[in-house]
Amino acid sequence: MTGVLDDYLVDPRISLLDKTRIQAQVLVPVLRALRAELGKGKADAIVKQALRDWSSQLFAAIGEGVEGSPRRKWATLQGALNDVSAREVEFEIRRQDKEALDIDVTRCRFAEFFRALGEPELGALLICETDVDIASAGEGEVSLDRAQTLMRGAPSCTFRYKFAPRG
Amino acid sequence: MSDEIAIGHLQKRKIEARVLIPFITACREKFGDGPTREAVAATIRGLAAEEGAKWAGSFGGDVAGLRELAETVWAGGGGMDIQVLDQADDRLAFNVTRCRYAEFFKELGLEDLGSLIHCSRDHAMVAGFSDDLELARSQTIMEGASCCDFRFRRKT
Numbered sequence: 001m002t003g004v005l006d007d008y009l010v011d012p013r014i015s016l017l018d019k020t021r022i023q024a025q026v027l028v029p030v031l032r033a034l035r036a037e038l039g040k041g042k043a044d045a046i047v048k049q050a051l052r053d054w055s056s057q058l059f060a061a062i063g064e065g066v067e068g069s070p071r072r073k074w075a076t077l078q079g080a081l082n083d084v085s086a087r088e089v090e091f092e093i094r095r096q097d098k099e100a101l102d103i104d105v106t107r108c109r110f111a112e113f114f115r116a117l118g119e120p121e122l123g124a125l126l127i128c129e130t131d132v133d134i135a136s137a138g139e140g141e142v143s144l145d146r147a148q149t150l151m152r153g154a155p156s157c158t159f160r161y162k163f164a165p166r167g
Numbered sequence: 168m169s170d171e172i173a174i175g176h177l178q179k180r181k182i183e184a185r186v187l188i189p190f191i192t193a194c195r196e197k198f199g200d201g202p203t204r205e206a207v208a209a210t211i212r213g214l215a216a217e218e219g220a221k222w223a224g225s226f227g228g229d230v231a232g233l234r235e236l237a238e239t240v241w242a243g244g245g246g247m248d249i250q251v252l253d254q255a256d257d258r259l260a261f262n263v264t265r266c267r268y269a270e271f272f273k274e275l276g277l278e279d280l281g282s283l284i285h286c287s288r289d290h291a292m293v294a295g296f297s298d299d300l301e302l303a304r305s306q307t308i309m310e311g312a313s314c315c316d317f318r319f320r321r322k323t
Contacts, residue, residue, distance in 0.1 A: 010178065011174070011178045014178065019182050022179055022182045023185070026187060026214065027187065029210045030187065030190065030207055030210045030211075033206050033210040034194070037206055046193050050192065050193030051186070051189060053189065054186075126186070
């Protein structure tokens with residue numbers, strides 16, 4: 001079975017949480033070795049830049065492969081991501097209409113995993129920024145404002161999507 | 168961290184590579200190939216030795232266990248084709264005649280990274296697997312050879 005996020009998931013039979021754990025298991029020791037050599041600030045800056053560039057390019061390419069308007073691209077990508085991440089989170093929809101979608105995520109196993117590991121910033125790069133990159137696929141018609149996240153220690157993630165009026 | 172994740176070895180390596188590749192590429196641009204290679208290789212060696220010790224626990228840290236490991240884990244799910252040439256209590260020789268790990272890195276044009284983060288694991292893995300065994304390997308598919316010549320033997 002092929003899906004829109006195959007390049008991101010690598011193997012759709014593996015859960016997103018397990019995929020992320022596998023990546024953390026190898027990335028964290030490499031990152032820690034690099035921190036020991038270069039200092040934390042420098043090493044973390046490199047991993048941030050590397051993972052941001054990689055993720056934004058990956059989702060831009062996936063978005064280009066989806067037919068339709070920016071709004072359609074966002075909905076397709078976000079829908080596919082929700083399919084694989086919904087089982088790991090608890091959330092409440094606060095508002096859902098043609099102008100806005102407000103969601104509060106109140107529990108997140110990704111955040112629990114990375115916070116237990118002591119690497120919430122890495123978790124933000126590997127998981128939270130995905131939503132930002134997917135929102136970019138809807139640029140011009142979809143915008144995301146997220147003031148806080150569980151990953152960074154807040155009691156909830158506050159997703160606030162705004163949709164441009166349909167022309 | 169729990170690593171009890173039921174997943175083929177090839178898929179696991181691909182998933183790891185997806186995130187290691189941009190990271191290593193960025194490090195190289197910043198610090199050059201040498202220092203990056205050193206830092207990454209040392210860490211990968213440490214992980215591989217841990218994995219070797221874990222596999223010795225599962226398969227037995229002897230030649231028979233090593234063969235079972237190669238045939239079930241490495242080659243499992245079609246990850247590689249292995250041709251065993253010789254096996255005794257103190258040695259195991261096999262050639263890898265097809266390697267999908269190498270194919271994965273070659274498709275990305277990153278054979279050099281494949282050697283660094285995949286092939287270089289094997290010597291350290293053996294060290295973790297058994298105090299008595301060592302690996303000699305003169306060529307790999309990743310580096311362009313027609314086969315990888317794995318020659319494990321008891322240390323003299």
